[in-house]
Amino acid sequence: MRCLLDLTGESHSEESLYQQITFPLAPPDRPYVFLNMVSTLDGKITLGEVGDTASGLGSPMDQKLMKRLQGNAQGVLIGASTLRAGHITYPPSLWRAVVTTSGNVPADARFFTESPGKAVVFTTEQMPEPQRRSLQEVAHVVVCGAGKVNLSQALYFLRQHLGVERLLCEGGGELNFEMFAAGLIDEWFLTLAPKVKGGRHIPTTVEGTGMPREQAVRMQLLSVYEHEGELYLRYRRRA
Ligand SMILES: NC(=O)c1ccc[n+]([C@@H]2O[C@H](COP(=O)([O-])OP(=O)(O)OC[C@H]3O[C@@H](n4cnc5c(N)ncnc54)[C@H](OP(=O)(O)O)[C@@H]3O)[C@@H](O)[C@H]2O)c1
Numbered sequence: 614m615r616c617l618l619d620l621t622g623e624s625h626s627e628e629s630l631y632q633q634i635t636f637p638l639a640p641p642d643r644p645y646v647f648l649n650m651v652s653t654l655d656g657k658i659t660l661g662e663v664g665d666t667a668s669g670l671g672s673p674m675d676q677k678l679m680k681r682l683q684g685n686a687q688g689v690l691i692g693a694s695t696l697r698a699g700h701i702t703y704p705p706s707l708w709r710a711v712v713t714t715s716g717n718v719p720a721d722a723r724f725f726t727e728s729p730g731k732a733v734v735f736t737t738e739q740m741p742e743p744q745r746r747s748l749q750e751v752a753h754v755v756v757c758g759a760g761k762v763n764l765s766q767a768l769y770f771l772r773q774h775l776g777v778e779r780l781l782c783e784g785g786g787e788l789n790f791e792m793f794a795a796g797l798i799d800e801w802f803l804t805l806a807p808k809v810k811g812g813r814h815i816p817t818t819v820e821g822t823g824m825p826r827e828q829a830v831r832m833q834l835l836s837v838y839e840h841e842g843e844l845y846l847r848y849r850r851r852a
Contacts, residue, residue, distance in 0.1 A: 790821025
């Protein structure tokens with residue numbers, strides 16, 4: 614692995630990169646939030662079809678870094694489509710939260726079952742009753758809003774009730790947009806895999822309705838590492 618740039622004042626090797634990150638303090642009303650995603654050079658977040666996992670996109674090194682980033686968090690947040698895509702598993706100590714209006718997520722997924730008491734479902738008043746009852750068996754179901762989940766409220770819950778000070782967001786693109794639009798992403802760890810996928814219907818790292826030109830989120834580059842043509846980028850939101 615090569616360090617191409619590191620403005621954090623540190624210089625890491627393959628063994629130490631993202632092993633123990635010192636983040637700025639969290640604001641009082643929510644955790645400090647860092648996003649981690651891997652994409653192709655053209656920004657796609659799966660090599661498969663819509664709804665497939667991200668399997669095969671990042672290298673074994675990217676997988677390793679993903680686990681290390683999880684190790685820096687006390688909780689992780691994902692969108693329902695990412696959970697529906699499957700193969701989601703986390704270290705037992707990690708709070709795991711999913712955002713959904715439909716409640717259409719599999720209650721028997723390892724996300725819920727592998728660490729009893731550690732799962733949270735953030736939803737709205739619109740979640741149908743059967744889904745609510747089934748998810749209440751395996752998770753804390755928290756209503757935050759009427760139409761869409763109010764993500765600021767959800768993050769307040771994680772901080773105040775569960776003591777989460779560092780939250781890892783793991784996508785997908787729809788949730789990422791909502792988080793960026795609400796000003797809730799502090800840092801972005803982005804792996805650029807040297808692959809091209811194409812396909813206008815395939816989700817990219819940030820989807821949603823898009824921001825107006827003047828509200829595009831400005832990020833500043835903190836570090837760049839390279840391994841076998843794959844880039845590991847770390848950005849922080851500009852103040
Ligand atoms: N390459 C990577 O690093 C990476 C990372 C993560 C995911 N992925 C891939 O990305 C794809 C999924 O991404 P995606 O953009 O399609 O979807 P997503 O962001 O994972 O999930 C979207 C869903 O989350 C729920 N949601 C999001 N924001 C909400 C809000 N404010 N209030 C209520 N519900 C909200 C809704 O669920 P309901 O429809 O249930 O209401 C919505 O349909 C999968 O293929 C997955 O494998 C790749």
